[in-house]
Amino acid sequence: MTGVPVPxxxxxxxxxxxxxxxxxxxxxxxxxxxxxxxxQFAMVYAFGVGEIPVSVSRIHRHQLVHTVRSVGAxxxxxxxxxxxxxxxxxxxxxxxxxxxxxxxxxxxxxxDLLVVAGGIGLAPLRPVVLAALAEPRRYGRLNLLVGARTAxxxxxxxxxxxxxxxxxxxxxxxxxxxxxPAWRGHVGVVTTLLNSAAFDPRHTTACVCGPEVMIRATARxxxxxxxxxxxxxxxxxxxxxxxxxxxxxxxxxxxLLCRDGPVVGWDRACSLTSVREL
Amino acid sequence: xxxxxxxxxxxxxxxxxxLMRLAREVSFEAGTxxxxxxxxxxxxxxxxxxxxxxDLHVPGRRAxxxxxxxxxxxxxxxxxxxPYQWQLGAEAMSPVRAYEFDAGAVRALCEEHPEFGRAIAxxxxxxxxxxxxxxxxxxxxxxxxxxSGGQP
Numbered sequence: 001m002t003g004v005p006v007p008x009x010x011x012x013x014x015x016x017x018x019x020x021x022x023x024x025x026x027x028x029x030x031x032x033x034x035x036x037x038x039x040q041f042a043m044v045y046a047f048g049v050g051e052i053p054v055s056v057s058r059i060h061r062h063q064l065v066h067t068v069r070s071v072g073a074x075x076x077x078x079x080x081x082x083x084x085x086x087x088x089x090x091x092x093x094x095x096x097x098x099x100x101x102x103x104x105x106x107x108x109x110x111x112d113l114l115v116v117a118g119g120i121g122l123a124p125l126r127p128v129v130l131a132a133l134a135e136p137r138r139y140g141r142l143n144l145l146v147g148a149r150t151a152x153x154x155x156x157x158x159x160x161x162x163x164x165x166x167x168x169x170x171x172x173x174x175x176x177x178x179x180x181p182a183w184r185g186h187v188g189v190v191t192t193l194l195n196s197a198a199f200d201p202r203h204t205t206a207c208v209c210g211p212e213v214m215i216r217a218t219a220r221x222x223x224x225x226x227x228x229x230x231x232x233x234x235x236x237x238x239x240x241x242x243x244x245x246x247x248x249x250x251x252x253x254x255x256l257l258c259r260d261g262p263v264v265g266w267d268r269a270c271s272l273t274s275v276r277e278l
Numbered sequence: 279x280x281x282x283x284x285x286x287x288x289x290x291x292x293x294x295x296x297l298m299r300l301a302r303e304v305s306f307e308a309g310t311x312x313x314x315x316x317x318x319x320x321x322x323x324x325x326x327x328x329x330x331x332x333d334l335h336v337p338g339r340r341a342x343x344x345x346x347x348x349x350x351x352x353x354x355x356x357x358x359x360x361p362y363q364w365q366l367g368a369e370a371m372s373p374v375r376a377y378e379f380d381a382g383a384v385r386a387l388c389e390e391h392p393e394f395g396r397a398i399a400x401x402x403x404x405x406x407x408x409x410x411x412x413x414x415x416x417x418x419x420x421x422x423x424x425x426s427g428g429q430p
Contacts, residue, residue, distance in 0.1 A: 019423065071423045119421035149421035177416045179343045184371065187331065187346045189412045195284070196348055211420040 003244065005045045005088025006033055010081050011063065016155040020069045020120060021079045022057060028086055032062050038127030039096035039207075039235060039263045042066065043243045045088030046077035053093070053240040053258070054078075055124035064089075067123040067155060093243045095263045097128050097207050097233060112140040112199035116218050118147045118190055118210020122155055124235050124262075125209050129163075129170070136169040140204075143197040144172045147190030147214065151176055151183050171197060190214060191221045201226035207263075209235040216273055219266045229267035236262050236269060283408055284350035285324050288401040293394050300384060301377040306370040312353065319362045320381050322354035328374030332366045341367055345409070357381035358402045 012024035026032070033042070036056045044066060045051040052074045058065035070079040081087065113132055117125045125144075132142050144163065148154045154174065163172040173193045175186035186193060190210070204227055208218050215234050222232050238257050241249040245259035253272045255261060285294065304323070306312065312323065315335050323330075330353050333341035344366065347353055353376070356364050362381070388395030 069423065147421070149419070153421060175346075177419070177421065181340050183343075185346075186329065186348070187343050189415055192346075192348070192412070195350055213415060213418060213420055217415065 003090065005043070005051075005090050006031075007086050008032070008064075008089045010083050010085045010087065013081060013083060016067060016157075017153050019071075019079070020067060020155055021081075022065050022067045022155075023078065023081060023087075024058075024063055024065050025087065025089065026063045033064075033089055033091055035059075036064060036092040037096040038099065038131055039124050040092040040094045041124075041240075041243075041262065042089045042091035042093065043240070044068075044078060045090070046074050046081075047086065047088065049077040050074040051088070051090075052078075053243060055235070055262075056092075057123040057126050058130065059127055067120065069120050090243060093240075093258055095261055097125075097235075097263050099128060099131060099205075110138070110140055110203075112204040113142050114197060114199050114204050114206040114222075115142075115144045116190060116194075116206060116208045116210075117145070118214040119149065119153065120155060121208075121210030121214075121235070122146055125207055126156060126159075128207050133168070133170060140200075141198045142170045143199055144170055145190055145193040145197060146172070146174045147193075147210065148174065148176050150178045151180060151185075173197070189217065191217055194218075194221060194225070204231065206232045207235075208232065212236070212273055215269075219270065223266070229270060230265040232266035233263055234266055234269050236264060236273070283352075283401075283405050285352065285401065286350065288404060289397055293397040296387065296391070296394055297379070297384065297398070298377070300379050300387070302379070304376055304378045306374040306376070308370055308372050308374075310370045310374075312368040312370065313364045315364055315367045317364050319354060319356035319364050321378055322352065322357045322381055322384075323376040323378050325349055325351050325353060326375040326377065328376075329371040330374055330376075331369050331371045333369065334366055341369075345412075346371065352402070352405050355402050355406055358385070358399070 007028035008025040009028040010023055011026050014022040016022055036059050041053045041055045043051050044054045054066040056064050057067040068075050068078045070076045115125050129144055132139055163170050173196050175188050175193055179187045206222055208215050219232050238250040240258045241247045243258040245256045250257040330347045331343045332345045333343045336342050388398055
């Protein structure tokens with residue numbers, strides 16, 4: 001981890017949707033940042049504009065992929081970048097999904113894995129899916145359930161299409177809130193897909209990311225099905241500034257999300273996400 | 279949808295067995311219309327395999343799909359409440375296998391056996407409540423750039 005932004009070069013820009021791009025970044029100098037784990041984030045600095053936290057959506061050797069949605073001044077500047085442009089990166093920050101550690105504790109090893117994503121919440125979860133697909137024998141049944149506003153708002157659409165149609169170790173299902181006439185898939189909230197997933201609630205680790213309302217609904221449903229709260233891992237989002245646990249902007253109750261999160265167990269997150277003032 | 283919404287977990291074994299005695303196994307090709315908005319709701323289904331789309335007629339456009347239902351889910355609730363008319367249309371999106379029930383026979387059984395009737399009413403009510411909540415959640419447009427529409 002570094003406190004000073006390290007220069008990275010944009011090597012590829014992929015337009016995911018009308019307002020979302022994936023930036024592939026490589027160190028501009030001889031040394032990059034330390035290794036990132038799925039679920040961790042970097043502070044990405046658009047020079048002259050500002051810095052925002054962005055989860056890694058793919059980790060490939062020394063290269064990092066960050067998927068950014070244009071919703072503000074900094075994210076808009078990042079979405080406007082072109083190959084060859086430079087950004088500053090700090091990180092890696094946060095707890096990550098800790099699948100490896102979880103496996104060591106018996107949380108995920110040999111267990112069914114249930115990945116539930118809403119909207120751009122799929123970005124921090126994609127490395128989980130890729131890691132599981134790289135070593136499917138470590139896990140039981142693999143499930144990816146994705147909710148999106150429309151089919152056009154689906155990030156990594158090509159990859160999802162491949163995962164959905166190829167009979168591999170992964171069960172992948174997608175649902176949308178607003179179907180276009182051409183859409184022939186599921187319509188409804190993402191929790192409706194849980195019935196189509198194959199998992200044993202007593203032996204499942206769930207990773208959930210998306211809007212907080214969606215996270216709460218999914219976690220409650222999974223609890224009801226019998227998943228222990230500590231095996232429901234959720235990625236929360238607050239206003240991260242320093243990312244080093246000093247400024248307190250990302251404080252959620254007794255948790256500093258940049259340091260103690262963004263991924264936390266539902267046993268810890270449940271009470272925090274039910275307080276209106278937080 | 280929580281697991282308690284499926285008939286197999288929502289109803290006690292005795293009620294389930296009583297209901298299933300009225301079940302008929304049916305199958306539908308993809309594209310088959312199960313029912314039409316405004317028509318008499320004289321049947322209902324529990325999906326075994328496949329997907330059923332619920333849709334709403336919009337003048338001048340194709341029917342708008344508002345929700346899809348899959349394995350274990352109840353297709354149709356209008357049969358349970360007067361005036362017993364479908365509020366939506368339904369179409370098989372894929373080949374569908376389902377249990378079909380005669381609504382009049384189930385209603386008669388509900389009157390004849392109040393405990394059974396109460397269990398069925400609770401089940402249908404639970405399904406309705408869940409679908410209402412899901413519809414309200416979708417009204418929030420959670421995946422839009424600023425969630426419920428207002429910039430923070």
